[in-house]
Amino acid sequence: MTALYTWTMIASVVVFSTAGDILLSRSMKTIGDLGALRRQRGLVHVLGRVLSCGAFLAGLASMTVAFFSLLVALSWADVSLVAPASASLTFVTTAVAARFFLHENVDRRRWSAALLICLGVALMSA
């Protein structure tokens, strides 16, 4: 039973960190090039734009849920299972989500990179 709970929490980490990344990416694309904006309008303006962006705040909230799911999972299972499992799966789910929700051109190069990194991160913590 504990294994089922642990994997549910790992799934929660993966889903919420993927959603968080998608929302953060979308919010930054709507604001535009932060470096250029800072040179034109100053750092305070950039901070104001970022912190008042709904998608950014939603992304941050999603990341927070992912973080607390990770803490809960860590309290049930070993760090050597939870950390690599959630980190490596996130690379693949993010590539899929970026393709469908952000309409990014995830070509063969990016797919292979996501799979290699997914496998590599899992091996590194094994």
Next chain:
Amino acid sequence: MTLRKYSVLTAIVLFSSLGEVSLSHGMKKIGAISLGRWTEALNAVTSPFVVLGIVLLLGFFAAYLTALSWADLSYVLPATALGYVVIALLSVWLLDETVAWTRWLGILLVSTGVGLVAGGPELTPARDPQTPRSDP
């Protein structure tokens, strides 16, 4: 653009890995915190390593958002996975951990993946009708 691109990606890799190593070193010095007395975790902010770790991770977040403002998510995330390799190498040098061959293989795979994606284009061409795409 290319110089700025790689310097922001390098900043992400260094800030995230050094931040995590510093944070984890600081927390290990404090010792285990039980969930029943979680308020003890607030004492962590008096540790210089924890404070340094938090500052570095804030720097990471700023650099990460900057990269996402001009590059695809499916580019930035894998391109900065090199942080895992830096953490592994730091723990070998600083903590004298022995590294199994499976871990070296993992380091090789991650580095290959990073090299593969980082050399490619960082942004999907916009499908804006006013700026037609160069490809047919």
